[in-house]
Amino acid sequence: MSVRKAATIAASMLMLIVFIRINDDVSGYLSSLKNTPSVAVSTMQLTSEDEERQRLMSIISAEADQRRIAPEDARIDRVWKAIPGYNGLEVDIPKTLEAALKEPSQSTIPYVFKEVEPKVKLNDLGAYPIYRGNANKKMISFMINVAWGNEYIDSILKSLKQENVKATFFLDGSWLKKNAEIAKQIQAEGHEMSNHAYSHPDMSALSRQDQYNQIAKTEALLKSTLNVTNRWFAPPSGDFNSATVQIAAQSGLQTVLWTIDTVDWRKPPADSIVRKIAAKLEPGSLILMHPTASSRDALPGMIAAAKAKGYAIGTVSETLSSKRIPAAVEGTD
Template sequence: MLNKKWLVLGVFFAIVLLALQVTPGIRTYMNAVKAGVKPIVSINNWGNQEAIPVMARAQLIESEKVSRSNLLEIIEEEASKRKVLPINAKIDPVWKAVPGYNGLEVDIDETLKLAEHHLTPGKIQYVMKETSPSIQLEDLGPSPIYKGNPMKPMASFMINVAWGNEYLPIILETLRKENVHATFFLDGMWLKKNVDVAKKIQSEGHELSNHAYSHKDMRMISRSKATEEILRTEDLLKQQVGVNNTLFAPPSGYYNEETIQVASEFKLKTVLWTFDTIDWKNPGADRIIQRLSKAIEPGTLILMHPTISSSEALSGMIKMIKNKGLTLGTVTELLSPNRVPEANSVLWE
């Protein structure tokens, strides 16, 4: 009987010792009690209870705080290197009103958030955001505009339409094929007779704007007549095609200070051009492309009309402009301070 009793006790103690060896939670609990630290109990990945001393848990949390602090420090240091200051709009002695251009900086909060939850070893996703200039185009007062900001890698076609529809379908087909949107400045008398054509142009994503009503020399008419010329076309744009217009291109580029003032009273920016195709002289497609290739730069406003020369040159102009690293947009897009979109708004480091 005695030997059997000792045998049972021996088996019991062997089981206890084995449990202590294979169960980390029990060992942690015992060690915590011996160290005088009150343990807490949690459930581990295997569904078993696991004791974690309060002191050890606090140290873990503190370690995480330090890690986050270091991460923020890295992001803030990199943010100072990546910051691009915005450029204010200004009055240039040659180009008159020149639009501003947004700056760029790291969105620290969003970048930190991504880094904490989607951390890729050795890499941080830097989320960028635009910052506005303190002086905008609207702050400059009434002034003509001949080009966009020279730091904005974009150009724009401004197509003045006052007569002839023969080459418009070719121009629209080319723009569609090349996925380019332009701004069509419409003469009011033309628009009144061609509302359906104007709606077709608009339906393809192009911008419609004001080219006065009857192609008058705006320098040679009275203030009341200038008001009438602009107002009649504004009314047609709004009532016939539903456009809330913001731009005015004076016929033949003729204007005076009063013209600019009258346009501004309708909340219209007066837009001229940086490069003239002179397509009404029928110079030929090759000549237009050759001249433009030497003149094109960021911010260029390209004047053209629905003529045979421009219709034949358009595809070549677009390819050449894109090959020089410029995008093409409407006049409103070019004059806005918004940056040309990057391939990604999130950059890796």
């Protein structure tokens, strides 16, 4: 065999080997595509989901700026003294995005909100009396000061229960000591129990030590008899001085007065009380009453007047809290 012929045969054999190797690689590649179509599809799905997530995030973030309501700081008013703050409202972007991704059509976005507390809270203001809640919070409270009038308490509790209303009862300490079972009945109905001094004195006429004793004795009874951790002090007859407010604050209490007085101790007709309350009612109003026949008879009408104006009715703690009330009640969110 000639050298040229041998070289030709060798070249042909090499080309055949290369062809077979290339053919095997192509076949393997094609086979791999046939066996793993989900990889390509999955990659496309992830890309589509990411794009949708980014689209929704862009919409939600832009809308969040428009829907934000700034919190309102607690402040000192020239007339009303300490005024509670009011929580702001803003879109919870991560929770809203999560909720939107679960919507079948994603055509509407179910916005989820969260409250934002003010920087300055009621406790930050120092020792000032409080006469009302925040004017942007459409909630009012009944303050029921109890030092006498046991015969009307059952009827008042019945009216409150029928209307699903919780009130704040400010208890005279000497009354509480004699009427622990009645106090426990009031508490069992879910009402708030607070401090009304011990023997119904004019606080401003007392020494600092005597003022302290009046508050401390009742506070101890609230704890020992009812296991109450109290926040509020209502001075008897609304009589106080700067020392009263300071001593209450040193005892961990804030001094609360009222926005509207039923003056029920004068025994006015129930309908005149209802008309007065209906005319003067404003957001944040604290309504003073006692367990008297006049307030017993007026209470259902007072509650009806408040509800007719769209007010939520809560305890003093609820009304003076910076927490928002439901938008259905508030009508502004």
